[in-house]
Amino acid sequence: MSVPVIETDKTNLELMSGKTKLHILNDVTFQVNSGEVTAVVGPSGSGKTSLLMVLGGLERASSGKVVVAGQDISTANEDQLAIFRRKNLGILFQNFHLIPSMTALENVALALEIAETGASYREIREQATASLSEVGLGDRLTHLPSALSGGEQQRVGLARAMVTNPRLLLADEPTGNLDQDTGIMVIELMFNLARKKGAAILLITHDRSLAAKADRKFTMNHGHLTTALEAVPA
Ligand SMILES: Nc1ncnc2c1ncn2[C@@H]1O[C@H](COP(=O)(O)OP(=O)(O)OP(=O)(O)O)[C@@H](O)[C@H]1O
Numbered sequence: 001m002s003v004p005v006i007e008t009d010k011t012n013l014e015l016m017s018g019k020t021k022l023h024i025l026n027d028v029t030f031q032v033n034s035g036e037v038t039a040v041v042g043p044s045g046s047g048k049t050s051l052l053m054v055l056g057g058l059e060r061a062s063s064g065k066v067v068v069a070g071q072d073i074s075t076a077n078e079d080q081l082a083i084f085r086r087k088n089l090g091i092l093f094q095n096f097h098l099i100p101s102m103t104a105l106e107n108v109a110l111a112l113e114i115a116e117t118g119a120s121y122r123e124i125r126e127q128a129t130a131s132l133s134e135v136g137l138g139d140r141l142t143h144l145p146s147a148l149s150g151g152e153q154q155r156v157g158l159a160r161a162m163v164t165n166p167r168l169l170l171a172d173e174p175t176g177n178l179d180q181d182t183g184i185m186v187i188e189l190m191f192n193l194a195r196k197k198g199a200a201i202l203l204i205t206h207d208r209s210l211a212a213k214a215d216r217k218f219t220m221n222h223g224h225l226t227t228a229l230e231a232v233p234a
């Protein structure tokens, strides 16, 4: 059964730049359900990353509703937000954001340690190994990020994001530093993994051919989110 994972209603984000008030997000209203892949395309500076920050509880909306995984994060305090992120969110970055001094296994294990699942050291190692095997890196456990290709590093990022079984995976240009073929491979892996686990994905991308693979597409323009049927061919 699919349940809402993201629900926003007339969500606004206003930021001050000197004495000027910038309207970064304008009445953003949309819903994403569990197991659903949603893509957001749009020009640079239109507000895509800002939307992701608001949904991840990293930036507070100025007004409007923001409910993620059933929790109203517009009213949550910092401690509640930290717990919310650990329990419900996986995040995939354009620049991978792996810890350079840690092996692939240690990078993924760290996400489980931070999540405080109560698992033992041995269980954490087993879960991290399983997660890396799911992205095809079962034979790269002891590699440092510097000894991995870009596509492999992003697959470690994916294993790290998914190892805690998040309800929502937020991905901001995850293929921005990968070549076209590697990007498609990572995206297909990401979609398959999330669908298998029933997680929702919000994918921000400049690549319309990747966006076309999503179940639903939106376009961001000057902080307005609209359905993108006319902009992105199915
Ligand atoms: N902390 C901030 N203070 C003031 N303005 C900001 C701040 N962060 C972002 N902005 C502005 O908000 C707008 C939207 O930025 P955002 O990063 O969300 O764009 P984007 O759609 O992700 O662009 P890109 O495709 O280049 O990543 C931009 O005009 C940016 O300058």
Ligand SMILES: [Mg+2]
Pocket: 048, 049, 050, 172
């Ligand atoms: Mg951005």
